[in-house]
Amino acid sequence: MTKSPIAFISGASRGIGAAIALRLADSGYDLWLNYHSAHDAAQALKDKIEEKGQGCLLLPFDVADEQAVSAALEPLLADEVPFAFIHNAGITRDTLLPLMRRAEWDTVLEVHLTGFFLLARLLSKFMVSKRKGRIIAISSVSGETGQAGQVNYSAAKAGLIGASKALARELARRNILVNVVSPGLIDTEMIKDVPLDKVLPMVPLNRVGTVEEVAGVVNFLLSPDAGYMTGQVIGVNGGLYI
Ligand code: NAP
Numbered sequence: 205m206t207k208s209p210i211a212f213i214s215g216a217s218r219g220i221g222a223a224i225a226l227r228l229a230d231s232g233y234d235l236w237l238n239y240h241s242a243h244d245a246a247q248a249l250k251d252k253i254e255e256k257g258q259g260c261l262l263l264p265f266d267v268a269d270e271q272a273v274s275a276a277l278e279p280l281l282a283d284e285v286p287f288a289f290i291h292n293a294g295i296t297r298d299t300l301l302p303l304m305r306r307a308e309w310d311t312v313l314e315v316h317l318t319g320f321f322l323l324a325r326l327l328s329k330f331m332v333s334k335r336k337g338r339i340i341a342i343s344s345v346s347g348e349t350g351q352a353g354q355v356n357y358s359a360a361k362a363g364l365i366g367a368s369k370a371l372a373r374e375l376a377r378r379n380i381l382v383n384v385v386s387p388g389l390i391d392t393e394m395i396k397d398v399p400l401d402k403v404l405p406m407v408p409l410n411r412v413g414t415v416e417e418v419a420g421v422v423n424f425l426l427s428p429d430a431g432y433m434t435g436q437v438i439g440v441n442g443g444l445y446i
Pocket of ligand 1 (some may be wrong): 214215216217218219220221238239240241242243265266267268291292293294295315342343344386387388389390391392393394395
């Protein structure tokens with residue numbers, strides 16, 4: 205029996221990351237799932253993935269902690285190399301810039317950008333040795349247009365787009381494709397404080413998106429059908445940014 209390919213997802217205990225995990229399990233991937241602290245949610249997700257007949261390894265660590273990243277992944281990578289890495293871990297610390305504390309700037313940049321740097325650096329080294337792989341960064345419409353109250357988050361998400369485009373150029377000759385998925389308003393915990401009555405009129409489709417609608421695009425980008433796509437930013441935003 206051929207072994208299932210592995211997908212490693214950061215920030216996969218809930219929301220978009222969990223939906224990506226379930227979608228990829230349906231496509232026959234085994235999952236390595238990172239998250240920070242939501243152990244019960246992660247365990248419930250692992251159970252669902254195993255019920256689908258796929259393997260699932262839980263890897264709780266802070267993506268911005270270099271030592272934790274190495275300690276969790278290096279022993280695994282000595283044996284097996286994921287085909288796919290999806291950097292989905294994310295947080296918001298929204299406030300207007302004059303009120304933003306240094307810690308609110310640092311922590312958002314660290315989770316999104318430093319997390320991508322640490323994980324993509326390590327995983328791509330091993331993918332290069334296999335001469336195949338796919339890397340996807342989950343950005344945001346805020347990183348494409350800028351969003352008031354989110355100078356930190358918009359900077360981090362725009363940074364992910366630049367980093368992914370540069371990495372796409374570095375890795376293309378090694379048969380590793382790097383793309384960005386950029387969601388708009390998606391129905392998760394992250395948007396629980398967003399005033400939808402004010403925001404939805406700006407969305408041409410006039411609704412929030414579902415986590416499954418993001419997961420489907422990630423699944424496509426990992427498929428053979430997306431074999432000629434690299435360095436691209438794919439919006440999943442209901443037309444919020446066109
Ligand atoms: P969510 O429901 O808040 O889930 C965030 C995930 O990231 C959780 O699994 C969380 O783990 C994990 N995480 C947070 N900090 C971490 C850290 N330091 N190390 C490891 N894992 C960490 O968020 P979501 O809405 O699904 O968002 C997923 C991604 O999509 C994020 O990058 C977000 O910026 C992006 N996005 C979301 C929307 C939206 O409307 N929801 C729109 C555009 C972009 P724990 O559960 O253990 O804390």
